[in-house]
Amino acid sequence: MKKILNPFMMFIIGLILGVISRLLDIYTQNLGNIFSELAIWILFGVLISINSETKKKAMLNIFPFCIGMLLTYYFVAFITKGVYSKDYIIGWTIFALFSPMMAYFTWKTKEDGILSKLISVAIVLVSILSSIILFDRLRIYDYIIDLILIYVLFFKKVKR
16 A cells, blocks of 8 residues: 555556546546546545555645646546536636645544544535535435445544
8 A cells, every 4th residue: 555655656546547537427427427526536535545654645645646637637628629617627626736635634534532523524524515515416326435435434444
């Protein structure tokens, strides 16, 4: 895991997932929908953050992951003459810029105390509410993603 969880590898993985995500948008409806919504990226961010060795490493890992994903997603959208909106570009860019701060707090979810539980609850609520507010409703894959988030945040043990 240590070989993967470093800024360079996170950037490469982000680049690859950006291409895959955009191609899924083009060629599949259901998988494209999953990777166009916030919940799956919250799950990826949580997994990267909590499995990083330190808060600083969590912050350093998540930012290149998000930037890599954005770069290739919108590059592929541009070269395929795909439809994309400036509002989405701005929104995802803001998400990427704030991702180190979110990674810092997400890393803390594996510490003892009430603050860690409150952060965990907030992450799950943001995932659920983003699906409802931004994408009209919860779908079956949102339930699956949210159940995985609950397991990872509340039950999965992480060695540090």
